[in-house]
Amino acid sequence: MFISTAWAQGGGGGGDLFSALLPLVLIFAVFYFLLIRPQQRKMKQHREMLAAVRRGDKIITGGGVYGTVTKVISDTEINVEIADGLKVRVARGTVAEVLKKPEPSSGAKKDEKASAANDGGGQTSGGLLGGLFGGLLGKK
Helix, strand or coil: CCCCCCCCCCCCCCCCHHHHHHHHHHHHHHHHHHHHHHHHHHHHHHHHHHHCCCCCCEEEECCCCEEEEEEECCCCEEEEEEECCEEEEEEHHHEEEEEECCCCCCHHHHHHHHHHHHHCCCCCCCHHHHHHCCCCCCCC
16 A cells, blocks of 8 residues: 555664773763862862961951951861951851961071071062063163
8 A cells, every 4th residue: 555564673783882881981081080080189188278277377268358367266166357356256167268377486587587688688589571581680
């Protein structure tokens, strides 16, 4: 009649299991090395930074508030002075960055810095070109 009989095609080669899984394995490897591993390293560095927060550190909180750590209360809380006489209690996990660690005070280092400044021992940079040409542009 008008409709012909349709026959199913014979069993095709289903392919090799290895060749079917190879693209998935390669995609996972790329994601691991480009996304997962760097993120784990960044998280580890942030945890170490939070563990090393001490009194006197200048910090930025996650909300963008600058302050100085005045007291470490516990593993989860710190006191931060954000203005003269204004102290707030902050969760340690909200610290986004430690800006500057205070330098240990020692009389010898201060004396060396003062004598180098008085003797002219400190090298001044003359900007980008001064750095490139070794300060020859600034000398006359």
